[in-house]
Amino acid sequence: MISLAGRDILHSWGKFIFTGIGLGLLIGVTLTMAGVYRGMVDDGKVLLDNSGADLWVVQQDTLGPYAESSGIPDTLWRSVRIMPGVADAVNVTYLTMQVRQAERDVRAMVVGVHAGGPGIPGWPPYLLAGRQITRGHYEAVADIATGFTLGDEITIRRHRYQVVGLTRRMVSSGGDPMVFIPLKDAQEAQFLKDNDAILRQRRSTAANPQFNRPAVPGLLEAVTASQTHNPSVNAVLVRLLPGVSAHDVAEPIRRWKHLTVYDRPQMEAILIGKLIATSSRQIGMFLVILALVSAAIVAFIIYTLTMDKIREIAVLKLIGTRNRTIAGMILQQAMVLGLIGFVVGKISATFAAPMFPKYVLLLPIDSMLGFLAVMVICVLASVVAIRMALNVDPAEAIGG
Amino acid sequence: MAKGIHIEGLSKRYGSGDTAFLALKDVNMRVEPGEVVGLIGPSGSGKSTLLKCLGAVIDPTAGRMTLGDDVIFDNGWKVRDLRALRRDKIGFVFQAPYLIPFLDVTDNVALLPMLAGMPDAQARARALELLTALDVQHRAKAMPSQLSGGEQQRVAIARGLVNRPPVILADEPTAPLDSVRAMAVIRILNEMAKRFETAVIVVTHDEKIIPTFQRIYHIRDGVTHEEAGEGRALSPP
Structure with a gap:
C-alpha cells in the first residue's frame, strides 16, 4: 500500500523541510534551556568534586x-x-x-x-x-x-x-x-580594609579613652594592630x-x-535545592512555555497543511478511503515534522552550546526525553487536524 | 439477471416540520450496463442531490436502489459499509479531475484497488491497462500538475473505472473542457461503458454533449422524466 504521508512529504519536501527547520530552532532553544539547567547542576557538582572535601566545616x-x-x-x-x-x-x-x-x-x-x-x-x-x-x-x-x-x-x-x-x-x-x-x-x-579605612579606624580608636589609656602603655598599639x-x-x-x-x-x-558541618549529600542539597532552586523554577517555566509554543506551532502547521488538502481528503473519503488511513497520513506527517524538527534542534543545540558564556550540558537522557516529548506533542497537535479531516464531508467532492 | 442501476420511488427530504424541503420526489431511473445516459436540469433542480444519493454519500429518505444484482437501498441502506460500497461498486468522475497531487498518474489510478486490498503490483498493472486504453500510458509516471486538462480528465476516468464498478457517476465531466476535448471525454466514457459493461450517468449542463445521449433524464424541482436523446454519433478520435 502506498504511504500517502510519505508521498505528500516527498512531493512538498521544501515546505516540510523549511517548516521543520523553523520548528527545530524552537526545539533547539528548548534543549539548550534544559542544558543550561543541567549545566547549573553540574557546576554545583564539580564545585564539590573539585574541592576534594568530604566535609565542610562552617560558621x-x-x-x-x-x-x-x-x-x-x-x-x-x-x-x-x-x-x-x-x-x-x-x-x-x-x-x-x-x-x-x-x-x-x-x-x-x-x-x-x-x-x-x-x-x-x-x-x-x-x-x-x-x-x-x-x-x-x-x-x-x-x-x-x-x-x-x-x-x-x-x-x-x-x-x-x-x-x-x-x-x-x-x-x-x-x-x-x-x-x-x-x-x-x-x-x-x-x-x-583599605588604607583610608584603617587610618579612620585608628583615629577613632585613638580617640576612644577605653583603648587609649596613658596608664596602660602599649594597649593602643595592640588594639590597632589587631584591627589590621x-x-x-x-x-x-x-x-x-x-x-x-x-x-x-x-x-x-x-x-x-x-560549628556546622555538612557532608557531601547535604552540600549538594544546599547547592541544588536552595542556591539554584529559583533558577531551576525559572527554567522550568521557560520549558513549559516553549513546549506549549512548540505544540501550538505544530498544531497550526499540521492544521494548515490539512486545510490545504481538504478537497483531496474529500475525494479520498468519497472513493472509499478508510478514516484510519486518512488519520494515519496526518499523524505520520506530524511525526515526520517533529522528527525533522528534533534533528535540526539537536544539531543546533549541540553547535550552540559551546558558545554560551555559562556551561551548557546536553545529556543524552534529556535528548531522549526531548524526542519523546516532541513526538507526544506532535501526536497531540495532530488531533485537531485529524478531527477536522474526519469531519470532512465526502459530498464536498461533488459539486452543487 | 438485473444489471446496471435501477431506482424506484427515490425521494430525499431535507429538514423537518415547517422547514422540510423535498429535494427529490419519487424519482425513477434505470441505466443498463454499457449505457451512458444524461441527467440534465437547471441549478437547484436536484441533480447533485440525486447524484449524492446514488453515490451513497447522503441518505435518501425513501425508495429503492438496485446496483448490479444487489439491492443496496430499500427505505434504508441494505449495505453496512457504504465506504466499501463507494470504493468497490461506484466510480466517480468529477467536474474537475481532483487527482491526488502528490501521487503520480499510475498511483492515482492504482490507489483504489490498493485501498480495496489488491497487491500493489497487480493494482499498478490494472491501472496501466486502463491508462493504455485511455491513451495516456505515456504519462504514467507524470505528476498531475504536469498533465493537460484533457489528460487529467482521462486519468480521472481511469480512476473511476479501475475497480470495474457497475456504475459510474460523472458530475459535469466536460465543464472545464473545450468542445473538442469535451466530445473526446464523452466518446471515452461511451467506449469504456461498452468495454467494461458499466452504466454511466452523466450530470451535465453542457449543450455540446447533450445530443450524444441515447436517453436523457430531465430533472426539475426534484421530479425526473425520461426522454429519448438524439444519440448523435460520436466522431472517431
Whole structure:
C-alpha cells in the first residue's frame, strides 16, 4: 500500500523541510534551556568534586561557604585535623569579585588555598598548562574560562598576581570561573580594609579613652594592630580516612566545636535545592512555555497543511478511503515534522552550546526525553487536524 | 439477471416540520450496463442531490436502489459499509479531475484497488491497462500538475473505472473542457461503458454533449422524466 504521508512529504519536501527547520530552532532553544539547567547542576557538582572535601566545616547556623557567608577562625583547622578519622583539614576562602587584567575585568571566584600543594583539598586537581602555586604570595592559577593566559598579570584588590597555571571546569555554583591564590593573600583580599579605612579606624580608636589609656602603655598599639589583621577563613575542608563514616566525624565537630558541618549529600542539597532552586523554577517555566509554543506551532502547521488538502481528503473519503488511513497520513506527517524538527534542534543545540558564556550540558537522557516529548506533542497537535479531516464531508467532492 | 442501476420511488427530504424541503420526489431511473445516459436540469433542480444519493454519500429518505444484482437501498441502506460500497461498486468522475497531487498518474489510478486490498503490483498493472486504453500510458509516471486538462480528465476516468464498478457517476465531466476535448471525454466514457459493461450517468449542463445521449433524464424541482436523446454519433478520435 502506498504511504500517502510519505508521498505528500516527498512531493512538498521544501515546505516540510523549511517548516521543520523553523520548528527545530524552537526545539533547539528548548534543549539548550534544559542544558543550561543541567549545566547549573553540574557546576554545583564539580564545585564539590573539585574541592576534594568530604566535609565542610562552617560558621554555626550558616549555609556556608557557597550559599551563605561564613567566617571561622583560621586556627580552627588544627583542632579538626587531629580528630579521629580525619585525613586532612585545610582552610579555604571563597570570594566572588571582578578580577582585573590589563584593560578588562572578569567575574571570577577567587579561592584562597591553604599552603601545601596539589592533592590537598581546595587545590585545583589538574592543570592544562603551567604549574601549580609554589610561592606564598602573588601567584595564581586560573580557569581557562577567565580568558587569562600564562604569564598574565592580574589585579586582585591592591595586589598583582602572575598567572602561573591554567586549569579547566573549576567554576563556582554560579558558573563563574575560579582563580586560585595563596590563602594569606585571599584572606587579605577578603577581610582587610583599605588604607583610608584603617587610618579612620585608628583615629577613632585613638580617640576612644577605653583603648587609649596613658596608664596602660602599649594597649593602643595592640588594639590597632589587631584591627589590621583578620584571622578568618570561610570554611575548613575536611578529607576523611578511607572507610570512615562522614556522620561519625561530623557529629563530634558539631557538638564540641560549636560549628556546622555538612557532608557531601547535604552540600549538594544546599547547592541544588536552595542556591539554584529559583533558577531551576525559572527554567522550568521557560520549558513549559516553549513546549506549549512548540505544540501550538505544530498544531497550526499540521492544521494548515490539512486545510490545504481538504478537497483531496474529500475525494479520498468519497472513493472509499478508510478514516484510519486518512488519520494515519496526518499523524505520520506530524511525526515526520517533529522528527525533522528534533534533528535540526539537536544539531543546533549541540553547535550552540559551546558558545554560551555559562556551561551548557546536553545529556543524552534529556535528548531522549526531548524526542519523546516532541513526538507526544506532535501526536497531540495532530488531533485537531485529524478531527477536522474526519469531519470532512465526502459530498464536498461533488459539486452543487 | 438485473444489471446496471435501477431506482424506484427515490425521494430525499431535507429538514423537518415547517422547514422540510423535498429535494427529490419519487424519482425513477434505470441505466443498463454499457449505457451512458444524461441527467440534465437547471441549478437547484436536484441533480447533485440525486447524484449524492446514488453515490451513497447522503441518505435518501425513501425508495429503492438496485446496483448490479444487489439491492443496496430499500427505505434504508441494505449495505453496512457504504465506504466499501463507494470504493468497490461506484466510480466517480468529477467536474474537475481532483487527482491526488502528490501521487503520480499510475498511483492515482492504482490507489483504489490498493485501498480495496489488491497487491500493489497487480493494482499498478490494472491501472496501466486502463491508462493504455485511455491513451495516456505515456504519462504514467507524470505528476498531475504536469498533465493537460484533457489528460487529467482521462486519468480521472481511469480512476473511476479501475475497480470495474457497475456504475459510474460523472458530475459535469466536460465543464472545464473545450468542445473538442469535451466530445473526446464523452466518446471515452461511451467506449469504456461498452468495454467494461458499466452504466454511466452523466450530470451535465453542457449543450455540446447533450445530443450524444441515447436517453436523457430531465430533472426539475426534484421530479425526473425520461426522454429519448438524439444519440448523435460520436466522431472517431
